[in-house]
Amino acid sequence: MTEFTPWASLIGGAMIGLSAVLLMLWEGRIAGISGIAGRLLPPYRDGAFLSRLGFIGGIVAAPLLISLASGTPVSQTISSNVPLMIVAGLLVGFGSVWGNGCTSGHGVCGLSRLSPRSIVATATFMATAFITVFVVRHVIGG
């Protein structure tokens, strides 16, 4: 069980949305994490490498700064099943770049722009994620 946190989730979500809006205002780019992270690797097609490095650096640094500021580590519960997490990582990395976006690029930025491709993408990854958890927890896990 995890606690239902409507207000914290709404506020945190609004911060994510605000970050996306300000990135569009600043340099006219979509705040899609798979796109930003994927393009940190070669080949390099444009001159936005430092921007991308900064954005990803900020995401990596945020939980550490929050832990330092609050004096309590950010709480996470993560599977320590290494083979499972490697397979999951490969699927997430490949699928998000192959489909031109993930939860942020399609789910937040694309839905906000009412992009038909993002609506299809978001509906698809939500569906396969729901099915996967159902199979893992209720069919296999029993």
Add this chain to the structure above:
Amino acid sequence: MSFLVNLALGLLFGTGLVVSGMADPAKVLNFLDLFGTWDPSLAFVMGGAVVVAFIGYRLVLRRDAPVVGKTFHLPTRSDIDARIVAGPAIFGIGWGLGGFCPGPALAAIGLGATGTLAFVPAMILGMWAARLLAEKRA
């Protein structure tokens, strides 16, 4: 300058991930577990983010150009091809297995959990493979 602005925006994004609960895979997996220990919180994350971006994008895109750069880099495609279904389908399976999508996985690196340290390098490898394969086919 752009590096520092992006660093600040990344910090805002990452803080949003932590505050919202999205950075905790247990919360993500419970959101995805409709018929078990369902936690609807993530619908509120999505709702908050989409409402702010929906309004904010409309205000920002009234401008002729962003603050730096000449044009907005907006995706222009609207066709539904095989990749826009296959990619997200694969991504969703991985998301359901690990509870991590790319943003929260990167945010979790510094916290150093075993599962994260297995997931992130595999994710980066997967991203790179998809990019190289896409460029090869293009």
